[in-house]
Amino acid sequence: MTSVTQRIAQIKQPYGGYLKPKDFDEIIFDDGIKLYPEENINAGLVGTAVDYLTRYTMGTLADQAFDISLFGASIIDEKENADFLLSRVRGLDDLSIRSACKLVGYDVCARVGIIGYKNADDIHADEKTVINIRTMVNRSLAFFEQHGPIIKEGFTFELGYTPTVTSGDGDYLTEDTLWDFKVSKNKPTTGHTLQLLMYYILGIRSIHSEFHDVKKLGIYNPRFNKAYLHEISKIDSSLINKVAADVVGVEANII
Structure with missing residues (x-):
């Protein structure tokens, strides 16, 4: 494969x-x-969170936008926790963004394997990271409004x-x-x-x-x-x- x-x-x-x-x-x-120059979580997690939150805020159902995250969680029998995190993703408020950052931590299980997994609950996006993610999602929404x-x-x-x-x-x-x-x-x-x-x-x-x-x-x-x-x-x-x-x-x- x-x-x-x-x-x-x-x-x-x-x-x-x-x-x-x-x-x-x-x-x-x-x-x-201008974005803050530093973020306190992995750049790959930030990118994935921006991607999935963009899809979600454009109208994709949450479980579809985060389907790879949910599948990854099921691989390590943490689907219940992933479902809880997903239930907290309701928009672009701080709690939604922080929950999304934790949730995308399960992606690695589906994309690479469990060897790369680190506890999703240990992912804590700080205020500057949350603001950057919100800004990038809003930019994406504006972009696709113009180019969609x-x-x-x-x-x-x-x-x-x-x-x-x-x-x-x-x-x-x-x-x-x-x-x-x-x-x-x-x-x-x-x-x-x-x-x-x-x-x-x-x-x-x-x-x-x-x-x-x-x-x-x-x-x-x-x-x-x-x-x-x-x-x-x-x-x-x-x-x-x-x-x-x-x-x-x-x-x-x-x-």
């Missing part, structure tokens, strides 16, 4: 990456708010997977753009851009016909409040087919 991110870690990209981050157009949004509507979120690629890449889930799909959601403290990397291209290839192969309408690949980072966009028409078809064959493991040409 190999996920999209695991596959990216296995391969060596050409110099500058298959899909160069510098070729993405940068779009800057300015809400006049979202037609799919948290999707998988049924019938799109291959013997080489057997799992992976995308973030957001709007009418013409496949979006990946990053809360990284760094600019997009070659791994991030390859991940997007792999999602596009898997989407084209999948049962979801909406991917055939995708014209752009995008990354949105609410930490920077920036988006990065690349038109698919500007990507050489030979490059897409090479990634499909060499990275994803597709036998026939995609385009």
Whole structure:
């Protein structure tokens, strides 16, 4: 079993990456708010909490927005505690955000395995971290209000997977753009851009016909409040087919 991110870690990209981050157009949004420079919990937890809270506040049911967290908790027989934490997630108040930070601590059990798990109840987001998360969720809501509507979120690629890449889930799909959601403290990397291209290839192969309408690949980072966009028409078809064959493991040409 190999996920999209695991596959990216296995391969060596050409110099500058298959899909160069510098070729993405940068779009800057300015809400006049500066985040606190330090947060007291793991950056991965912060990013996941922002992601799931964004989905929840946009209307996804709480148990669907946090489904990976709940599944991870069930693996270690802590579903009851996870359900309790979920019941406290009701919006973007302090208690909801702190409960979400604890709840996403179970994700590692589902994504990596129990070897990486640390007690979720030991996760205590401080005031500055809570404020940063709230700001980033609100930025995300404003972004998708402008660039939506979202037609799919948290999707998988049924019938799109291959013997080489057997799992992976995308973030957001709007009418013409496949979006990946990053809360990284760094600019997009070659791994991030390859991940997007792999999602596009898997989407084209999948049962979801909406991917055939995708014209752009995008990354949105609410930490920077920036988006990065690349038109698919500007990507050489030979490059897409090479990634499909060499990275994803597709036998026939995609385009």
